[in-house]
Amino acid sequence: MxxxxxxxxxxxxxxxxxxxxxxxxxxxxxxxxxxxxxxxxxxxxxxxxxxxxxxxxxxxxxxxxxxxxxxxxxxxxxxxxxxxxxxxxxxxxxxxxxxxxxxxxxxxxxxxxxxxxxxxxxxxxxxxxxxxxxxxxxxxxxxxxxxxxxxxxxxxxxxxxxxxxxxxxxxxxxxxxxxxxxxxxxxxxxxxxxxxxxxxxxxxxxxxxxxxxxxxxxxxxxxxxxxxxxxxxxxxxxxxxxxxxxxxxxxVKTGDELRRPPFLAMRVIADGPGRDYLRWACPRGAKWVLCQFKDLPLDDSQDLLWSDDRKKGIFNVTTFDNRLQMEREETSFVLHAVAFEPVQQVLASLENWAWQLTMVYLDDPLKNPHYYLTNDYWSTTNLPWLINHAADCGRDHWGCNxxxxxxxxxxxxxxxxxxxxxxxxxxxxxxxxxxxxxxxxxxxxxxxxxxxxxxxxxxxxxxxxxxxxxxxxxxxxxxxxxxxxxxxxxxxxxxxSLVPADGRVRVPAWALRLWALPLVQVFARRIDWAFVRFGMVGVAGFTVDAVVLHAMTGLAGLSPFVGRFVSFPVAVVATWLLNRSFTFRHQTAHAPWRQALVYAAVQGAGGVANIGAYSLALTLYPPFKHMLLIPLAFGSAAGLCLTFLGSKHFAFRPAAEPQAAVAPELEFPVGGAE
Incomplete structure (x- = not known):
């Protein structure tokens, strides 16, 4: 299991x-x-x-x-x-x-x-x-x-x-x-x-x-x-x-067919061939519904589709019947427009492709929700409800940037x-x-x-x-x-794929010579490498604690105090599994279930100090409720030493005393020198 x-x-x-x-x-x-x-x-x-x-x-x-x-x-x-x-x-x-x-x-x-x-x-x-x-x-x-x-x-x-x-x-x-x-x-x-x-x-x-x-x-x-x-x-x-x-x-239910906006037609128009074709064909008797818009700028596909400005937009400002006709005519119109200026369309498409490939950064996912909360139209939609249930952006709606x-x-x-x-x-x-x-x-x-x-x-x-x-x-x-x-x-x-199956990495010869220096060995003997690994696991546990806490306060609507009583046990389970497989890899004196119970008791003792420091920080300085990482850090630091000593000497007590090692136990065991 x-x-x-x-x-x-x-x-x-x-x-x-x-x-x-x-x-x-x-x-x-x-x-x-x-x-x-x-x-x-x-x-x-x-x-x-x-x-x-x-x-x-x-x-x-x-x-x-x-x-x-x-x-x-x-x-x-x-x-x-x-x-x-x-x-x-x-x-x-x-x-x-x-x-x-x-x-x-x-x-x-x-x-x-x-x-x-x-x-x-x-x-x-x-x-x-x-x-x-x-x-x-x-x-x-x-x-x-x-x-x-x-x-x-x-x-x-x-x-x-x-x-x-x-x-x-x-x-x-x-x-x-x-x-x-x-x-x-x-x-x-x-x-x-x-x-x-x-x-x-x-x-x-x-x-x-x-x-x-x-x-x-x-x-x-x-x-x-x-x-x-x-x-x-x-x-x-x-x-x-x-x-x-x-x-x-x-x-069947409504009698209407679900359709999609004429994206491709607007793309061809904005690229140039569709615009040129309209202005050439419409005066010569072409009956495209788009002909009534041939005198607009027609240079931005987003404006053509979604603008409410009748001097720039088409799809969003026209009638129901016009929309249907545009959609029915789209394939035929695109074929005619591309045939009218095929080379220009190929060049425009290649340019759009190349430009798209360079856009590997974020824009819309980083947009400030203030816009959706204050805009005359979007503030009347479901967006404010979705935003406000996930976070409190404040009275002026600027708090969620x-x-x-x-x-x-x-x-x-x-x-x-x-x-x-x-x-x-x-x-x-x-x-x-x-x-x-x-x-x-x-x-x-x-x-x-x-x-x-x-x-x-x-x-x-x-x-x-x-x-x-x-x-x-x-x-x-x-x-x-x-x-x-x-x-x-x-x-x-x-x-x-370059890492050997046993996970060993080759250490350069100069690094091994540096490690063998007497001064380095003096410091190495004084370092408890299990504590270093325990601290690394503590960082992982802190991350788990923080993520779950924010989920409980933001998703479930719990208070920062109650949410901590959910996030802390989850973090304890995560750190037990990590400490078992990473920090204390030796054969221990306890079976897994007994080890888990002893570890839970140790963490419970550390948790008293952890949650106590966390609650004290929130009580003494209430603004910390908007910066939960800071009181979380206080709590984690308060319990770290106590939980390490309890874990080392009780929960993960070795079955037999291990041999004293000069070199540290690394996460990635050292192989030979290159």
Missing amino acids: FNRLRSYLPVLAGVLMLVGVVVANGRPSVFTDTDDYFVEGRTFAYTIGYALHIKTPPPPPTDPEDIADAKQAAADLRMSHTEIGARSPYYGLLLYATQRIGTIWLTTVVQALVGAWLVFMLWRLALPGAPTWSAYAMQAAVAFGSTLPFFASFTMPDVFSGYAVSGAIMLLVYWDRLKLAERWAIGLIVGTAMTFHTSHVLDTLAITGLTGIMMLILRAKGLAPAKAVVAVLATVVCAVAATSIYKEAVH PRLSMDASAVLHSGLFLIGLALIGLRLGLADMRAGFKQKSFVWGEERTRLLMLLTLLVAAILINGFVCGALSGPFARYQARITWLVAAGAAVGMI
Whole structure:
């Protein structure tokens, strides 16, 4: 049981790291489209509830004002049918369900859990002989070295783009290493992610096609590769079918077809060929509904779609019938426009693609929620409710600004992305890969070949997503930054693949000579290395404590005092598991259950000092309730020495006295000198 529980620790650690970054940055974030998804999810949930007789439909209105409001609501709903087809009811259902249980903190935890499990599976499949500590290193690389935590806390389906692609790659490359339940679980994640947004379907199809080409080049043999391709294509079919079924159900119920805005038509117009074609064709008798807008600037696709200014906007300011006609004519119009100026369109698309690839930083996930809380329109939507239930932004609504700025993200995440690419390039340029390319000796199924495919596909996913979003929709930072964490994951896999299976690292000869110096040995003998490791575990426990505490206060609405009585026991369990496998690795005098009880008693004694110092700090200085990390630090420091002595001499008391060691017990045992 303990081994099974310990095997899931990297996933738990990954979730805590991801959520920890969110806590450090402030809180989860929303976007304008979050309101659409929430409404769509609520409508979907209510429909299910009515059908299953779990929820009773409201009685028809009888008051004249209520009747008028109902008619207006019906008209607004009908108008929304011309655009809501671009908003997934399935992601909306996830968003709405998590809000009924908790807040957008719970949405964040769910999205982070999926991401942490996929990162863990990628580690386990790609690095079957890697030491256990490297699983935590990989989770840390992705959590602290990429944009993933910010998109895991972004209440939009963007994060599932990378989930769909990474899951598909694992199915395609490592099918034979997956257990049946794991295949189903990853397939379910991939299929569900594709129902969340059309671009996820296109990314997954492109990756599957590229993998199929690589299989042909490598002459893949056996049924496993074919099964993997069929399985991924089956998830695509299921996802498309699920989306179609929902649309047909709405059509049967309301008589309206769910449609999506004419994104591609507006892209072609903003790129130039569509604009030039309109101004050429309309005076010559063309009957496109867009002809009535040919004299507008027509140079910004976002304005064309969503602006309320009639001097710039089209879709958002026109009539219901015009919207329908635009959508019906979109494919034909795009083909005519591209045929009118094909070279210009190709150049414009390539420019958009290239521009999209450079946008690896955060923008919308770092937007100050003050805008949604004070804007004349958005303040009347569900967004203020979602924001205020997750955090108190103060009377002036300025108290929820993220700590990381967009400018800082541009520097930080662009740099991290380039470092990740450099590490992947370094790994592919090492001797084993060079020999494979030179001798053309890559064979399907070999470890080196799988690693090559994995790293290639992860980078290819970045390029594919850039084209799908940049060329077909428009270059926006959010569309690219959502998936760039795959580079951090690939870089981590590449570097960990160089670590020997026993986890030993070779120490340079100069470092060993330095360690052997008498003065260094004098200090080394006076250091209790178990205390150093205990302190490292304490930092991890502090992180667990902080994340759970913020979840209890922000998600469950508990007070800072009551929340601590939840977060502290969780942190105790986490530190017991870590101390058992890391700090005190020797054979102990107690069986696991007895050890756990003694450890709990020791931590309880330390907890009295910990919580006492924490409560005293809050009592003496109430403003600390807005800066919980500070009283948490006081509490942790107060209990550290007491819990270490109790752990060392009671909970983890060795079965026999260990031999005195001159060199410290390192987390990564030292091998020979290079």
